[in-house]
Amino acid sequence: MNTPRKHAIRPATLEAIVEAAVRVLNANAGATMSEIAVQAGVGRATLHRHFRTRDDLVSAIGIRCVEEMNAAVRAQATAGQPAVDRLRSMFRAVIPLGDRYSFLGTDYTDDPKVREGYRTQLHWAEALVEDLKDQGDVARDVPSPWVVAQIDQLVWTAWNAIAEGYLSVNEATDLAVRTLTEGLR
Amino acid sequence: MNTPRKHAIRPATLEAIVEAAVRVLNANAGATMSEIAVQAGVGRATLHRHFRTRDDLVSAIGIRCVEEMNAAVRAQATAGQPAVDRLRSMFRAVIPLGDRYSFLGTDYTDDPKVREGYRTQLHWAEALVEDLKDQGDVARDVPSPWVVAQIDQLVWTAWNAIAEGYLSVNEATDLAVRTLTEGLR
DNA sequence: CAAATATGAGACACTAATGTCTCATTTACC
DNA sequence: GGTAAATGAGACATTAGTGTCTCATATTTG
Structure with missing residues (x-):
């Protein structure tokens, strides 16, 4: 049963x-x-x-958060679009989940499901970065891990900006894309 | 005595x-x-x-770290230079202390000295951002808190890149400046 | 309404970490 | 080399959190 x-x-x-x-x-x-x-x-x-146990709870939360993130990304993943648009869609989907996301960084669980979900996100991001480079949105001489890290950080910065109330979701999304590609000049 | x-x-x-x-x-x-x-x-x-007590130790470490950071920044603070050069000097000085820095984010102490040191850094960064805007290195329409957050994150990303061995201190510094101003395109 | 069952409250034993203390040993300094 | 002080090792009480259990209450379901 x-x-x-x-x-x-x-x-x-x-x-x-x-x-x-x-x-x-x-x-x-x-x-x-x-x-x-x-x-x-x-x-x-x-x-x-x-x-x-407490670990069970933490693991369960971790799994839930990482799955939420992946689901959000998957829901936005339309294959045909240009890489920049997919970047924007990804930001748009993930930024509002910033609080769930930061949890994963801090309270790292050793749960294999969490690790797997994290790897999935990483692969996704790496593939996206590759496409961004192919289309000339990111220069080839920038190490991909740097770009991935930058994307990660921008999600957090954007979420923070929204949480602190000085940007809307749309503004934060646009600014994140802009910051990554064009810089702040 | x-x-x-x-x-x-x-x-x-x-x-x-x-x-x-x-x-x-x-x-x-x-x-x-x-x-x-x-x-x-x-x-x-x-x-x-x-x-x-444990709190005493954590506070002492916090104070020490924040003072190290401020000392590093102060040592590099040459007034006459253009804002971008000061940004680069600041990165150069602070990035190698990335591990000390990240401690401040995680294990936040309520110690007033730590808070004060943190505020000092913030004011410093805000003034720098203002200068960057004056000189056209950062667009006026970007909210200053966003720029400050971005600088913060870049320090961490750069330190990580060095720790993981795929960039040297100089490379990471240059890439941080470039990422902020020109973006990755 | 009645039976089944999920919940709340609290008692309990157990563990891990903190903070204090003592005493023997090592280190620094004259 | 001798003295004073800092350290290491370990015993100890105390505290805080965990995980288990029981029983009374509240809620759902039929």
């Missing part, structure tokens, strides 16, 4: 836990189960019922 | 502790006093002798 009869989780409870965990762990990687429980508005025991 | 008679610290011991703490805390913000002691090659008790 695949359906557990006891302690199935209520959707609302799961939602509350996951959202709180993302938020709290993002603010403080060393956050405690109690803090997460309080922020989620559930009992600490409920956390342990559905995520037996 | 300002000179403590008992438990003055030996320069070599202090050096070992500080270096180990920077290294270890950078790799893992939640590192334990034991880990730091082991890495420093000193007894755990010695750590507590000179830094009564």
Whole structure:
């Protein structure tokens, strides 16, 4: 029987836990189960019922975040477009998830699924950079890891700008593309 | 009497502790006093002798790092030069300290001295950005916080590139300036 | 409404880290 | 070389977090 009869989780409870965990762990990687429980508005025991150990919870959050990112990218991945447009689409999709993203950097999990998802993103980015170079949007003499790192950082910078309220999503997206290709001059 | 008679610290011991703490805390913000002691090659008790609590140690490291950064910037700050050259000098001085720098982001201390040092850096960067705009190296329509964030991120990216061995300090510095002003096209 | 079950609250044992202390040993300095 | 002080090693109490369990309550489902 695949359906557990006891302690199935209520959707609302799961939602509350996951959202709180993302938020709290993002603010403080060393956050405690109690803090997460309080922020989620559930009992600490409920956390342990559905995520037996703290590591289980962190892993689950990691998997969820990385899958969200990949899903967002995949949803925007239209093959025919020019590379710059795909870059813009990618930024557009990923920037609003900046908070989920930063979690992955800080609280790195050793979970193989997270690692795999991360590798998927990396390959995606590398392929995109290659296309950008092919189309002359990025100079050939710039090392690809530098470009990938720059894209990564721009997502974070853009999300921050939005969070701090001085740019809209669209403005931040455009500025990210512009910063990468043309620079700020 | 300002000179403590008992438990003055030996320069070599202090050096070992500080270096180990920077290294270890950078790799893992939640590192334990034991880990730091082991890495420093000193007894755990010695750590507590000179830094009564863990917070004291973290604060001290934070202060030291931020002061190192400010000193490096100050040493390079020649007033007469064009803004771009000052940007390059700043990168040149700060990039090799990337590991000290990243510590400040992760393991944020509430210590007022750290905050103050951080603010100093921020003002410095803001003034530089203003000059860059005046001289046409950065477009006026780009929000200054974006530029400052970009500079910050570039320091980290450049340090990473050096740490991973695919760029030299000079190459990374040049590429950082180029990325900021001209972009990667 | 009634039965089933997910949740909340709290008690509990266990572990890991912190911070204090003592004492023997090593190091620096005169 | 001798003295004073810094260090290392380890014992110790204390604290904070984890993970388990139980039982009463709230919620869903039929």
